[in-house]
Amino acid sequence: MLHDLDHYDSGVQNxxxxxxxxxxxxxxxxxxxxxxxxxxxxxxxxxYLAGGLCHEALKLGYHALFRTMDELIQTIRFKDVTTAAAREYKRLVHAHLLVIDDIMMFPLEKSVAVGLFQLINQLHEQTSFIITTNKNPKEWAEMLGDEVLATALLDRLLYKCEVIKLTDKSYRLEHRTTIFEQQQPAEGGATRKKKLLSLQKVVVDHAEMT
Known part of the structure; x- marks a missing residue:
């Protein structure tokens, strides 16, 4: 999911x-x-920000990949089973930049959690990561089901890292579209009264002319 940051909404205070x-x-x-x-x-x-930075890296010739956590889980599960997953895993370990979108949204089974650690450990200090998450790092142990593993994983990610906390309301909800046509505002009492008086005047003028 790549985006052009030239179109990033600078008015958003996030x-x-x-x-x-x-x-x-x-x-x-x-x-x-x-x-x-x-x-x-x-x-x-x-x-959006992660995808935009990945796009910037690609434009400058870096080997940059954007993967959702679900996609990464499938690769980890099947890298030793299918040729396609093995090729994908090879692409991951040769990336200059790897974006993992929505990490730790759901609890991970033990084998996947270990596989994720092994991947990040292998790429530690040779590949940059962009991680997007709605979970505070302190909550990762619960998602991984292993506090020791979570500590080791965070130790590698946070060693050289900038943590950016994005805030504000949901941009999607604030800018959602509607299937209904916008209704014209109802006329106020003063407007209706003015129109009625104008109509009465027209009737009187017409009567006098006849």
Whole structure:
């Protein structure tokens, strides 16, 4: 899910300033193997921002990949089973930038949690991650079902990392469309009275002329 950040709504006050956005788009953090963790409720622009930065990286020639957590889970599950999953896993480990969208939204089974750790551990300090999540890192242990594993995972992600907390109301809900036509506002009493007086005058004038 890639986006052009030139179209990013600068009027949205969601916890990231225009100065910070410009700095992120310069991708200096990517050259230094820094990670970004975007935390916030649904609809606050996490995926849009992550997809936009992935798009910026691709334009500059980086090998950048955007994957949802569901897609990543399937790859981890079947990388030793199917050729397609094995090829996909190989692409992941050679990425300069890997975006994982909606991580820790749901609890992970043990084998997937271990596989996720192994992937991140393998790419540690050679690949930059952008992680989007609506869960505070303190809640990750519950999603992984293993506090030790969660601590080890966060240790690698947070070692060189910028944590950005996005706030505000859901952009989707604020800008949702409707299937109903907008109704014309009802006329107030003063407007109706004025029209009635005008109509009466027309009737009187017509009567006098006849």
């Amino acid at each position: 916890g990231i300033s225009q100065v910070q956005l410009r700095q992120l788009r310069q991708l200096l953090w990517l050259d230094q193997n820094y990670n970004l963790i975007l935390i916030g409720p649904s609809g606050t622009g996490k995926s």
